[in-house]
Amino acid sequence: MSDAVRDQLSEAEGPQTMAWDSKARRLITIYLPLACFLLILLFPFYWMTITAFKPNSELLDYKNNNPFWVSSPTLDNIRKLLFDTQYPRWLVTTMGVAFGATFISLFSSVLAAYAIQRLRFKGSKWVGLGIYLAYLVPPSILFIPLASVVYSMGLFDSPWALVLTYPTFLIPFCTWLLIGYFKSIPYELEECALIDGASRLQILRRITLPLAVPGLISAGIFAFTLSWNEFIYALAFISSSEKKTVPVAILTELVQGDVYQWGSLMAGALLGSLPVAIFYSFFVEYYVSSLTGAVKE
Amino acid sequence: MSGAETISWTPVRKAPSPLARLFDSKPFLIAICLLPAFGLLAVFLTYPLGLGIYLSFTDTKLGRPGVWVGLENFQYLLEDRVFLNAVWFTVFYTAVATVLKFALGLWLALLLNENLPIKSLIRAVILLPWITPTVLSAIAFWWIYDPQFSIVSYVLVDKLHILSSYIDFLGTPWHARWSLIVANVWRGIPFVAISLLAGLQTISPSLYEAAMLDGASSWQRFRKVTVPLLMPILAVVLTFSVLFTFADFQLVYAITRGGPINSTHLMATLAFQRGIPGAALGEGAAIAVSMIPFLILATLFSYFAIGQRKWQQGGSDE
Amino acid sequence: MAEVSIRDVRKAFGTTQILHGVSVEVADGEFAVLVGPSGCGKSTLLRMIAGLENVGRGEIAIGGRVVNNVAPKERDIAMVLQNYALYPHMTVRDNMAFSLTLANAPKAVQEQKVSRAAEILGLGSLLDRYPRQLSGGQRQRVAMGRAIVRDPQVFLFDEPLSNLDAKLRVQMRGEIKDLHQRLRTTTIYVTHDQIEAMTMADKIVVMQGGRVEQIGAPLDLYDRPANLFVAGFIGSPSMNFLKGTVQNGAFRFGDMMLPLPPGPGGSDGMAVTYGVRPEHWRLDDAGVASIVRLVEPTGSETQVVAEIGGQRVICAFRERVSARPGETLHISPDVMHTHLFDPSSGMRMA
Numbered sequence: 009m010s011d012a013v014r015d016q017l018s019e020a021e022g023p024q025t026m027a028w029d030s031k032a033r034r035l036i037t038i039y040l041p042l043a044c045f046l047l048i049l050l051f052p053f054y055w056m057t058i059t060a061f062k063p064n065s066e067l068l069d070y071k072n073n074n075p076f077w078v079s080s081p082t083l084d085n086i087r088k089l090l091f092d093t094q095y096p097r098w099l100v101t102t103m104g105v106a107f108g109a110t111f112i113s114l115f116s117s118v119l120a121a122y123a124i125q126r127l128r129f130k131g132s133k134w135v136g137l138g139i140y141l142a143y144l145v146p147p148s149i150l151f152i153p154l155a156s157v158v159y160s161m162g163l164f165d166s167p168w169a170l171v172l173t174y175p176t177f178l179i180p181f182c183t184w185l186l187i188g189y190f191k192s193i194p195y196e197l198e199e200c201a202l203i204d205g206a207s208r209l210q211i212l213r214r215i216t217l218p219l220a221v222p223g224l225i226s227a228g229i230f231a232f233t234l235s236w237n238e239f240i241y242a243l244a245f246i247s248s249s250e251k252k253t254v255p256v257a258i259l260t261e262l263v264q265g266d267v268y269q270w271g272s273l274m275a276g277a278l279l280g281s282l283p284v285a286i287f288y289s290f291f292v293e294y295y296v297s298s299l300t301g302a303v304k305e
Numbered sequence: 306m307s308g309a310e311t312i313s314w315t316p317v318r319k320a321p322s323p324l325a326r327l328f329d330s331k332p333f334l335i336a337i338c339l340l341p342a343f344g345l346l347a348v349f350l351t352y353p354l355g356l357g358i359y360l361s362f363t364d365t366k367l368g369r370p371g372v373w374v375g376l377e378n379f380q381y382l383l384e385d386r387v388f389l390n391a392v393w394f395t396v397f398y399t400a401v402a403t404v405l406k407f408a409l410g411l412w413l414a415l416l417l418n419e420n421l422p423i424k425s426l427i428r429a430v431i432l433l434p435w436i437t438p439t440v441l442s443a444i445a446f447w448w449i450y451d452p453q454f455s456i457v458s459y460v461l462v463d464k465l466h467i468l469s470s471y472i473d474f475l476g477t478p479w480h481a482r483w484s485l486i487v488a489n490v491w492r493g494i495p496f497v498a499i500s501l502l503a504g505l506q507t508i509s510p511s512l513y514e515a516a517m518l519d520g521a522s523s524w525q526r527f528r529k530v531t532v533p534l535l536m537p538i539l540a541v542v543l544t545f546s547v548l549f550t551f552a553d554f555q556l557v558y559a560i561t562r563g564g565p566i567n568s569t570h571l572m573a574t575l576a577f578q579r580g581i582p583g584a585a586l587g588e589g590a591a592i593a594v595s596m597i598p599f600l601i602l603a604t605l606f607s608y609f610a611i612g613q614r615k616w617q618q619g620g621s622d623e
Numbered sequence: 624m625a626e627v628s629i630r631d632v633r634k635a636f637g638t639t640q641i642l643h644g645v646s647v648e649v650a651d652g653e654f655a656v657l658v659g660p661s662g663c664g665k666s667t668l669l670r671m672i673a674g675l676e677n678v679g680r681g682e683i684a685i686g687g688r689v690v691n692n693v694a695p696k697e698r699d700i701a702m703v704l705q706n707y708a709l710y711p712h713m714t715v716r717d718n719m720a721f722s723l724t725l726a727n728a729p730k731a732v733q734e735q736k737v738s739r740a741a742e743i744l745g746l747g748s749l750l751d752r753y754p755r756q757l758s759g760g761q762r763q764r765v766a767m768g769r770a771i772v773r774d775p776q777v778f779l780f781d782e783p784l785s786n787l788d789a790k791l792r793v794q795m796r797g798e799i800k801d802l803h804q805r806l807r808t809t810t811i812y813v814t815h816d817q818i819e820a821m822t823m824a825d826k827i828v829v830m831q832g833g834r835v836e837q838i839g840a841p842l843d844l845y846d847r848p849a850n851l852f853v854a855g856f857i858g859s860p861s862m863n864f865l866k867g868t869v870q871n872g873a874f875r876f877g878d879m880m881l882p883l884p885p886g887p888g889g890s891d892g893m894a895v896t897y898g899v900r901p902e903h904w905r906l907d908d909a910g911v912a913s914i915v916r917l918v919e920p921t922g923s924e925t926q927v928v929a930e931i932g933g934q935r936v937i938c939a940f941r942e943r944v945s946a947r948p949g950e951t952l953h954i955s956p957d958v959m960h961t962h963l964f965d966p967s968s969g970m971r972m973a
Contacts, residue, residue, distance in 0.1 A: 034419075042416045045409075046427070049434055049494065052445040055456060059448065070459050116341035123338035127331060135339070142346055144604050145354065146552030148573035149593040152580045153357035154349065159368070176350040179342050196708035199675050204722035204769075205696035207329045214721075218712045237438040239555045240573075244581050255440040259559055270448050277441040288436045292429040295436065299499055314732040329694075 143180035189223025410497025478568030625686025701770030877932030886973035910955030
């Protein structure tokens with residue numbers, strides 16, 4: 009290896025293509041498998057989209073039509089979904105529940121993470137561990153007793169049941185994430201502010217929170233997505249059709265009888281996924297950082 | 306020190322109000338900060354957890370308080386073939402799906418760790434299956450698994466002529482089980498891949514360079530450098546993955562609802578079926594409570610995995 | 624402005640005793656430097672003065688007021704930290720004005736104080752920048768500006784120059800000293816660098832292992848170190864120590880003799896440590912014979928590492944020396960500038 013190549017190697021920030029690495033080898037060992045992965049991971053979305061725009065004649069006839077394409081796209085399925093069902097209503101409910109639960113969770117988590125990470129008290133480690141353990145309790149073992157709690161509170165079949173129960177899995181996640189962000193803010197800043205004459209709440213509001221904004225955004229969009237996607241509580245606690253959330257409603261309201269309306273089902277799945285997908289596209293980096301941040305903590 | 310043009314102003318050092326003093330006292334502040342989170346978690350997590358365990362020893366029905374029946378629910382369940390089958394399938398589903406998810410996820414992570422064009426776009430797109438509501442992508446799978454109009458069958462039979470007849474994906478128990486596992490793996494790969502990619506990126510390239518100069522082949526570099534350094538994060542991701550796969554509900558509920566002939570019930574879906582539509586809260590709770598020992602095992606595993614991680618990094622972990 | 628009194632302050636973290644009863648008086652307007660190796664407790668002491676650590680036992684008073692139980696913001700102090708702790712989300716102007724906005728100072732007052740501080744520190748053109756857009760030296764100045772704006776009774780500096788490169792460090796050292804000479808605010812400055820201490824201080828407090836070793840003016844410490852630790856810590860390259868005994872009114876080690884410094888010399892046969900600073904050796908044909916091990920010309924002087932009677936010494940000669948390793952060089956100490964210590968207690972004898 010010549011000196012020049014070695015220099016290049018030591019300066020390399022990440023893995024890079026070396027002169028001795030053949031293009032053909034990379035094509036077979038890297039690009040081909042990657043293409044397969046992408047194809048398989050994305051195909052269901054493509055299939056969902058294409059189906060949503062197919063008229064029934066094409067949908068169920070693969071002999072005379074190429075199933076992978078739409079020759080005469082139609083908006084019928086989507087129109088039916090928007091105007092013949094309560095989809096707009098479900099959308100509004102889901103949005104409201106997601107915003108409410110996110111707000112409550114973020115508020116509680118910021119305070120809890122601040123207390124655990126910044127106010128440092130005896131046993132704050134144990135409190136942190138307790139929050140971590142709460143994250144490990146899956147909703148599927150809680151929904152039965154929760155149903156009875158919700159029932160006895162008179163919240164059954166009310167969106168409030170969801171707004172109040174979603175924080176049980178959102179708070180642990182958000183708190184854990186925010187602890188990580190708070191940890192990265194130097195203590196000296198707070199000490200300096202303390203000498204500058206700030207009270208603890210002023211420090212939280214004027215120093216810590218502005219510096220944790222990326223963390224707040226990460227936690228917020230994540231909480232929103234998780235609320236949007238939540239299924240089991242929404243299925244168990246809501247019974248009247250007009251109060252259902254999108255995922256539950258599409259599965260329970262659109263699937264009727266034995267002959268499935270695949271066109272409108274797929275339109276429902278597409279429209280139900282779209283808000284999070286759009287939301288996601290704006291904040292990709294935050295999603296990735298919160299996902300990896302939560303795992304690394 | 307002050308110049309002639311100085312506007313005179315002296316800070317007013319008034320005694321802080323009692324309320325301000327209260328909010329500046331640390332114990333009070335700690336209590337008030339922890340209150341909302343702990344209040345919510347206590348009412349909607351800790352209490353229901355305890356209540357669930359209590360309910361599993363009663364014959365409570367939806368809307369009717371029950372009486373203490375001791376271990377009767379569990380005794381009944383132990384003789385219930387549907388329940389035993391659900392336990393078996395849950396373990397099988399978790400084990401097979403986890404192995405596949407990690408094998409494929411690690412492979413994908415290694416591919417993504419290569420020097421690629423439009424890397425961040427690929428990374429963004431890969432997370433899509435994980436970001437979209439599970440139930441909705443499950444419906445897409447349901448459609449892909451349609452007995453008459455499955456696109457997979459169409460390609461295999463009519464285009465590639467590998468098979469002679471359409472696959473009945475959800476009609477027979479084993480086909481249905483594998484179909485569910487495939488859907489679960491599809492949904493889980495992005496999480497595993499992106500998490501492990503984050504782990505891979507913390508491994509300094511200079512280690513690979515050193516190994517390369519020492520004459521290690523790419524497989525040896527993977528075995529001797531990548532795997533040991535990835536182990537800690539692998540263990541954490543594994544725990545989360547096992548935990549959430551074991552407690553899975555949505556995929557099965559959306560695609561098969563436990564059918565055909567109860568062959569694909571997970572413990573969670575069975576608990577739901579018995580507890581909510583079946584109104585037998587006590588029995589449903591007993592099924593859910595039966596999941597707890599498995600979850601504790603997974604959590605302990607996580608605890609020791611994190612402990613090991615501290616040890617590996619010389620205790621200086623952040 | 625105010626004097627600061629530290630009276631028998633003790634502190635322990637868990638079972639580790641950090642400070643074993645430290646007492647220091649800093650007069651009004653004085654520039655005091657706390658210096659010592661890392662872990663000597665100097666930073667802890669400073670943080671206690673600032674109110675960031677609880678005072679374990681003892682008393683700290685600022686301007687005659689005991690502040691043990693006073694919150695940092697009510698102590699009327701300003702502090703410059705090692706990494707400057709500039710608020711990254713605020714401009715230079717907002718950083719400097721932050722304490723004033725917290726005190727609800729009128730806008731005009733804020734404006735005036737900030738521009739005055741900016742003028743003193745030459746920051747006028749940088750007021751609308753963010754900390755990340757500043758160089759190390761500029762950040763340092765902003766941190767000082769933030770302190771000046773408050774017109775505090777006491778300035779506290781916690782190793783403020785240790786993040787700067789060598790050249791900038793010398794420059795900022797001068798600026799801080801210059802600032803103190805203009806403002807005359809009582810200043811307590813913590814560093815591990817004895818050169819900083821020597822060049823800046825009115826009064827140096829040398830600390831080691833949670834104890835005060837010596838307090839005094841820089842040159843007093845240099846000329847009359849109270850013990851072996853201070854003698855070795857102050858001055859660079861550090862003082863040479865030779866182990867030997869007192870014999871017939873002279874210092875004897877091996878088969879060589881050196882003259883004792885004036886003053887009480889100790890009785891015959893007593894074991895002593897004899898100290899000579901490198902610059903106090905001179906070439907002298909009548910001196911003791913030393914074997915040259917290493918010659919390091921720095922341009923302005925020549926440092927020679929040599930061996931006398933099996934003990935290593937460093938000499939710094941103003942003249943250029945052409946000796947080579949292995950050759951013999953005759954040298955003798957400047958008797959008026961030699962030191963004698965009791966090796967068992969480490970205390971100065973003469």
